[in-house]
Amino acid sequence: xxxxxxxxxxxxxxxxxxxxxxxxxxxxxxxxxxxxxxxxxxxxxxxxxxxxxxxxxxxxxxxxxxxxxxxxxxxxxxxxxxxxxxxxxxxxxxxxxxxxxxxxxxxxxxxxxxxxxxxxxxxxxxxxxxxxxxxxxxxxxxxxxxxxxxxxxxxxxxxxxxxxxxxxxxxxxxxxxxxxxxxxxxxxxxxxxxxxxxxxxxxxxxxxxxxxxxxxxxxxxxxxxxxxxxxxxxxxxxxxxxxxxxxxxxxxxxxxxxxxxxxxxxxxxxxxxxxxxxxxxxxxxxxxxxxxxxxxxxxxxxxxxxxxxxxxxxxxxxxxxxxxxxxxxxxxxxxxxxxxxxxxxxxxxxxxxxxxxxxxxxxxxxxxxxxxxxxxxxxxxxxxxxxxxxxxxxxxxxxxxxxxxxxxxxxxxxxxxxxxxxxxxxxxxxxxxxxxxxxxxx
Amino acid sequence: xxxxxxxxxxxxxxxxxxxxxxxxxxxxxxxxxxxxxxxxxxxxxxxxxxxxxxxxxxxxxxxxxxxxxxxxxxxxxxxxxxxxxxxxxxxxxxxxxxxxxxxxxxxxxxxxxxxxxxxxxxxxxxxxxxxxxxxxxxxxxxxxxxxxxxxxxxxxxxxxxxxxxxxxxxxxxxxxxxxxxxxxxxxxxxxxxxxxxxxxxxxxxxxxxxxxxxxxxxxxxxxxxxxxxxxxxxxxxxxxxxxxxxxxxxxxxxxxxxxxxxxxxxxxxxxxxxxxxxxxxxxxxxxxx
Numbered sequence: 048x049x050x051x052x053x054x055x056x057x058x059x060x061x062x063x064x065x066x067x068x069x070x071x072x073x074x075x076x077x078x079x080x081x082x083x084x085x086x087x088x089x090x091x092x093x094x095x096x097x098x099x100x101x102x103x104x105x106x107x108x109x110x111x112x113x114x115x116x117x118x119x120x121x122x123x124x125x126x127x128x129x130x131x132x133x134x135x136x137x138x139x140x141x142x143x144x145x146x147x148x149x150x151x152x153x154x155x156x157x158x159x160x161x162x163x164x165x166x167x168x169x170x171x172x173x174x175x176x177x178x179x180x181x182x183x184x185x186x187x188x189x190x191x192x193x194x195x196x197x198x199x200x201x202x203x204x205x206x207x208x209x210x211x212x213x214x215x216x217x218x219x220x221x222x223x224x225x226x227x228x229x230x231x232x233x234x235x236x237x238x239x240x241x242x243x244x245x246x247x248x249x250x251x252x253x254x255x256x257x258x259x260x261x262x263x264x265x266x267x268x269x270x271x272x273x274x275x276x277x278x279x280x281x282x283x284x285x286x287x288x289x290x291x292x293x294x295x296x297x298x299x300x301x302x303x304x305x306x307x308x309x310x311x312x313x314x315x316x317x318x319x320x321x322x323x324x325x326x327x328x329x330x331x332x333x334x335x336x337x338x339x340x341x342x343x344x345x346x347x348x349x350x351x352x353x354x355x356x357x358x359x360x361x362x363x364x365x366x367x368x369x370x371x372x373x374x375x376x377x378x379x380x381x382x383x384x385x386x387x388x389x390x391x392x393x394x395x396x397x398x399x400x401x402x403x404x405x406x407x408x409x410x411x412x413x414x415x416x417x418x419x420x421x422x423x424x425x426x427x428x429x430x431x432x433x434x435x436x437x438x439x440x441x442x443x444x445x446x447x448x449x450x451x452x453x454x455x456x457x458x459x460x461x462x463x464x465x466x467x468x469x470x471x472x473x474x475x476x477x478x479x480x481x482x483x484x485x486x487x488x489x
Numbered sequence: 490x491x492x493x494x495x496x497x498x499x500x501x502x503x504x505x506x507x508x509x510x511x512x513x514x515x516x517x518x519x520x521x522x523x524x525x526x527x528x529x530x531x532x533x534x535x536x537x538x539x540x541x542x543x544x545x546x547x548x549x550x551x552x553x554x555x556x557x558x559x560x561x562x563x564x565x566x567x568x569x570x571x572x573x574x575x576x577x578x579x580x581x582x583x584x585x586x587x588x589x590x591x592x593x594x595x596x597x598x599x600x601x602x603x604x605x606x607x608x609x610x611x612x613x614x615x616x617x618x619x620x621x622x623x624x625x626x627x628x629x630x631x632x633x634x635x636x637x638x639x640x641x642x643x644x645x646x647x648x649x650x651x652x653x654x655x656x657x658x659x660x661x662x663x664x665x666x667x668x669x670x671x672x673x674x675x676x677x678x679x680x681x682x683x684x685x686x687x688x689x690x691x692x693x694x695x696x697x698x699x700x701x702x703x704x705x706x707x708x709x710x711x712x713x714x715x716x717x718x719x720x721x722x723x724x725x726x727x728x729x730x731x732x733x734x735x736x737x738x739x740x741x742x743x744x745x746x747x748x749x750x751x752x753x754x755x756x757x758x759x760x761x762x763x764x765x766x767x768x769x770x771x772x773x774x775x776x777x778x
Contacts, residue, residue, distance in 0.1 A: 296525050335755075341709045
């Protein structure tokens with residue numbers, strides 16, 4: 048030992064020197080790593096043009112998105128040529144009130160009276176003029192026709208929530224919105240919640256409370272009530288349920304299909320099971336290829352052969368995961384404990400029996416746990432693949448996004464997707480515990 | 490003697506019952522798979538029977554065209570290199586951001602280390618929800634608000650990464666020793682100091698290993714998000730695909746670039762991870778010897 052020759056003081060000095068050097072090195076590393084990360088973020092800031100984001104970002108879009116996802120508006124519109132008044136939720140045909148009916152805040156007649164919250168009131172008079180009494184501001188009148196909207200505002204400056212020109216008048220207040228053009232007068236009234244979620248307006252069950260509905264259902268109308276809800280044209284519960292089912296189906300078929308295909312292949316790729324080296328090498332490269340050609344590319348290729356739908360999605364997951372499972376399974380097989388096999392063999396078991404009692408009990412829990420872990424993650428993948436190839440809830444989501452106005456539906460689908468993934472997560476965890484028991488606890 | 494027979498009898502009964510249950514489960518599973526396959530097949534635009542022989546048509550077409558235009562490939566590679574870099578940057582930045590978020594949230598969600606022990610269940614649920622959100626959901630919403638480009642994809646992937654890594658990190662944290670933390674507490678260290686000096690050095694290799702794995706996954710995710718309009722190589726691929734027959738050489742070049750990137754990152758990260766989990770130990774022993 049070299050320290051034996053040193054005096055204690057020298058040894059201590061050496062130790063101190065070493066420690067100082069170590070600390071200095073650590074200090075540099077401790078500063079260098081955050082500095083590198085910061086530098087990288089600075090680069091990303093420039094490369095992604097984050098400074099320019101403010102111009103590209105549309106705050107209006109964000110506002111529409113947020114407000115639309117928890118509220119809805121009812122349009123009361125008058126055709127200024129024919130004088131016809133129509134009322135429709137979100138201005139959609141499928142949300143239209145049948146002729147002659149109206150919500151309780153609209154009084155139909157020669158004059159149409161529209162009561163908005165906070166004491167606001169809009170009148171469509173029989174002679175074609177429009178009167179809007181705005182508390183705290185005054186009376187606005189307009190007489191839309193060929194010559195323009197002919198708006199008369201109270202004296203004084205025009206506030207910025209009123210946009211008036213010759214051919215258009217737009218008033219946006221906290222109570223609602225009034226838009227007048229030469230051909231059309233339209234009032235929006237906003238309300239919280241998701242409109243017509245249970246029944247559309249043409250259903251006799253619209254607007255009934257849960258108690259009344261339960262009574263009606265008990266009197267033999269349960270089938271009709273269910274059918275009206277299930278075939279709701281606005282929310283299409285029927286299709287949404289199918290879409291969720293399709294997505295889960297894709298994940299289920301893809302995951303377990305991949306496991307079934309990968310199992311025999313993994314035997315060929317495991318060092319201690321494969322008879323020939325070249326078979327092992329080829330199988331491994333096949334796994335690498337399946338994994339390397341990403342799910343995106345498989346989806347594109349498969350969509351060409353099978354068209355859009357759940358089968359395409361399931362096969363895309365199946366092929367990609369065959370690669371992943373093959374790799375994981377063969378690694379598990381290579382780590383099998385030889386002692387157990389030896390023990391079984393020593394009792395005079397035949398090769399098949401050795402596999403059955405020596406190998407299978409060791410690998411089954413690991414394989415199952417790997418497969419079930421992928422089931423949850425593939426539910427998410429199936430949503431994404433569905434959005435690309437056209438199937439399941441992913442497709443509905445992209446369709447609702449494209450319209451750029453059905454944000455309440457987007458919010459609904461997002462909620463359903465999150466619930467679906469969490470449910471699958473819980474389910475696969477539960478199944479894992481049931482099938483494998485305590486062995487997973489480590 | 491009858492006692493042994495009895496035991497034998499009961500054992501065989503149990504084995505038989507177990508086999509029966511196993512058989513029933515297998516039958517149910519097979520029936521589910523078959524029924525599921527038939528349902529998926531009937532709801533698909535084209536059926537499996539009609540389509541499987543067409544499986545190689547498209548790859549064949551692409552490869553055939555690509556083979557004829559091999560000379561143009563270097564030009565294509567050069568043309569799409571910036572997009573590929575963008576895809577990799579999206580993955581790297583979102584992995585970094587996600588990992589930073591995951592470190593903090595996972596520490597807050599681990600008992601013994603949490604800053605506010607009562608809020609542990611809250612942070613756990615937050616992680617669960619973040620993990621459950623598919624990237625595409627956030628990406629599509631953000632594309633509407635922020636416009637196309639890499640930022641929506643980066644935020645979307647980072648959000649999911651926080652959840653995914655947070656769960657793994659908190660499992661790592663649970664195995665870390667609390668003694669350094671207690672020691673630091675006794676000398677009056679703040680929560681941040683306790684975490685940075687007491688916990689992080691123990692768990693850093695495992696964190697890094699999981700983050701590398703995530704980086705690999707995020708490259709795939711960022712390519713896919715590009716396909717729905719979030720920039721990068723996926724976006725270029727979508728454009729190249731729409732040009733149709735006779736123009737597939739560009740699509741083939743992008744396929745190849747994506748494939749090579751994924752394989753290279755896969756290999757690199759698995760080597761690095763191997764070093765982190767196995768090699769590190771032998772290094773340390775070597776340093777001490």
